Amino acid sequence: MLRLGAHESIAGGLHRALERAASVGCESMQMWVKSSRQWTAPPLEEAEIAAFKAAEAETDIRPVVAHAAYLINIASPKSGLRKRSVASLIAEATRCEQLGIPYLVLHPGAHTGAGVDEGIRLAALSLSEVHAATEGFHLTILLETMAGQGTVLGRTFEELRAIIEATAQGERLGVCFDTCHVFAAGYELRTPEGYEATMEAFAAALGFERLKVIHLNDSRHPLGSHKDRHEHIGHGYLGEAPFRHLLHDARLDGLPGILETPKSADLHEDRENLATLRRLAKEAR
Ligand SMILES: [Zn+2]
Numbered sequence: 001m002l003r004l005g006a007h008e009s010i011a012g013g014l015h016r017a018l019e020r021a022a023s024v025g026c027e028s029m030q031m032w033v034k035s036s037r038q039w040t041a042p043p044l045e046e047a048e049i050a051a052f053k054a055a056e057a058e059t060d061i062r063p064v065v066a067h068a069a070y071l072i073n074i075a076s077p078k079s080g081l082r083k084r085s086v087a088s089l090i091a092e093a094t095r096c097e098q099l100g101i102p103y104l105v106l107h108p109g110a111h112t113g114a115g116v117d118e119g120i121r122l123a124a125l126s127l128s129e130v131h132a133a134t135e136g137f138h139l140t141i142l143l144e145t146m147a148g149q150g151t152v153l154g155r156t157f158e159e160l161r162a163i164i165e166a167t168a169q170g171e172r173l174g175v176c177f178d179t180c181h182v183f184a185a186g187y188e189l190r191t192p193e194g195y196e197a198t199m200e201a202f203a204a205a206l207g208f209e210r211l212k213v214i215h216l217n218d219s220r221h222p223l224g225s226h227k228d229r230h231e232h233i234g235h236g237y238l239g240e241a242p243f244r245h246l247l248h249d250a251r252l253d254g255l256p257g258i259l260e261t262p263k264s265a266d267l268h269e270d271r272e273n274l275a276t277l278r279r280l281a282k283e284a285r
């Protein structure tokens with residue numbers, strides 16, 4: 001069984017994300033480690049770190065997963081933007097290390113016209129630079145499977161493998177599997193046969209030992225649409241079946257399964273989606 005959780009807001013302080021997650025019954029969670037719309041942030045204060053660790057000690061939420069800012073594009077052919085992305089990623093990795101967060105989910109970037117091969121080369125170069133600057137960190141950066149909108153890299157499992165293989169200390173990298181993105185990229189998840197074929201393709205390209213986090217999102221667009229729009233569990237083109245398969249898959253036991261679905265201030269959508277997932281986990285596959 002997965003450890004179910006959700007992405008929660010850090011409005012009011014990093015520790016507030018943990019409080020929000022606990023209030024809706026999360027067993028794991030995801031958060032930003034700084035404002036997601038800014039390149040930089042002042043260094044973390046000791047008091048912020050202490051408040052976060054105190055809140056974490058009061059819950060059983062584990063792991064806490066961080067998601068890197070969307071601004072970051074480690075595959076950019078514009079060297080200024082790529083260097084800024086590397087610096088920003090190092091700063092986020094440092095924050096994770098200070099907070100004791102084990103995983104940082106990262107979009108592998110977009111080549112913006114330079115071509116897939118050049119994008120893979122630049123993404124790997126950037127990750128090599130980040131690894132060199134974060135020697136000895138406990139943190140693992142996780143490359144996320146992507147829907148493949150526009151020139152975004154990571155629309156196939158093989159593209160992620162190519163980035164990992166070209167990265168210095170590539171063995172330090174892991175992978176985050178997003179159900180909406182994988183389906184929008186063209187991988188079937190709804191039928192038992194389709195689900196198994198997709199998981200076998202994942203195992204062949206990347207291996208389950210690299211899989212550290214699963215994002216549980218339904219999709220607002222159909223199979224192979226290459227559009228990245230998340231929907232509430234069971235209300236999109238995926239429906240309930242893929243989540244039933246995932247929740248009964250012994251290869252995924254103990255991994256965090258994290259919602260990134262729309263929500264309002266009272267978080268009732270998180271409660272509903274978590275209840276749906278817990279019901280599916282009890283139903284026969
Ligand atoms: Zn993401």
Ligand SMILES: [Zn+2]
Nearest residue numbers: 144178215260
């Ligand atoms: Zn995701």
